[in-house]
Amino acid sequence: MSWFDTWERSGMKPLPADPYEHAQWRKAKVHRDTHIEVRRHRYSGPYRYVGLLVQVCVTDTTVEVFFDDKRVAAHPRRRRKGVTTEDQHMPDSQRQMKDMSRFESLPIPRQSASGQTRKIVQQIIDAERHPLLRYRTLMGLLRLARTHGKSRMENACTRALAIGTRSYKSIATIL
Numbered sequence: 110m111s112w113f114d115t116w117e118r119s120g121m122k123p124l125p126a127d128p129y130e131h132a133q134w135r136k137a138k139v140h141r142d143t144h145i146e147v148r149r150h151r152y153s154g155p156y157r158y159v160g161l162l163v164q165v166c167v168t169d170t171t172v173e174v175f176f177d178d179k180r181v182a183a184h185p186r187r188r189r190k191g192v193t194t195e196d197q198h199m200p201d202s203q204r205q206m207k208d209m210s211r212f213e214s215l216p217i218p219r220q221s222a223s224g225q226t227r228k229i230v231q232q233i234i235d236a237e238r239h240p241l242l243r244y245r246t247l248m249g250l251l252r253l254a255r256t257h258g259k260s261r262m263e264n265a266c267t268r269a270l271a272i273g274t275r276s277y278k279s280i281a282t283i284l
Contacts, residue, residue, distance in 0.1 A: 130168045137165045137174075142244070143198050147172055149190040153198035154182045225266035226254070232275045249277045257284050 137145040139158045144151040147167055154163060154174045164175040167186065174182040184193050230250065233243045254262040265283040269275060 130170065133167045135165050135167065136162050138162055143200075144192065144194070145174065150187045151192045152182070152184045153194040155198050156200040225263055225270055226250070226259075229266045229269060229275050229280070236275070246277045250280065253277075253281060253284060 135147075137147065139145055139154045139161055141159055143153050143156045143159060145154055145163065145165060146152075147165055152172050152174070158174075158176055158181065161176065163181070166173040166175065170186055172184045172186050173180055182195070182198065184195075187193055230247060233246055233250075236243070250262075253265075257265075261284060265280050268283050269280050272279075274280075
């Protein structure tokens with residue numbers, strides 16, 4: 110009989126059921142669209158924390174958001190660039206508007222887009238599960254239309270459709 114068997118083995122506890130998972134902690138700000146960005150992927154956080162700094166715990170399998178040492182959100186970790194949104198993290202006004210899938214239903218002046226511009230806007234809306242996540246892009250396009258004029262915007266959108274792009278950055282570059 111060894112020393113270990115006699116004295117140590119009886120004091121040992123069983124191993125945990127789940128293996129240890131390395132975690133990295135970082136700080137992030139909850140943006141106006143209720144998302145934080147972690148490694149090129151955006152995860153939603155409760156809207157009441159918009160503008161505030163939160164702690165983010167990133168493991169191989171999860172992304173957890175903490176505020177004042179209290180977990181306020183948890184998501185499965187995604188390795189690709191994209192957006193993960195939970196409906197309950199959105200304010201009531203956005204939740205009601207999330208089903209808007211037509212240009213006419215968005216809070217953007219209708220006279221600001223026609224023809225090819227309208228097609229670009231509809232493609233941007235269709236590409237997103239929650240159309241309001243593209244609201245900043247749409248407002249940027251509206252600003253470009255005001256700055257450069259409707260005809261230049263229409264020509265830029267025609268060119269963008271021809272080359273297969275719909276991003277704000279691409280259209281701004283074309284202009």
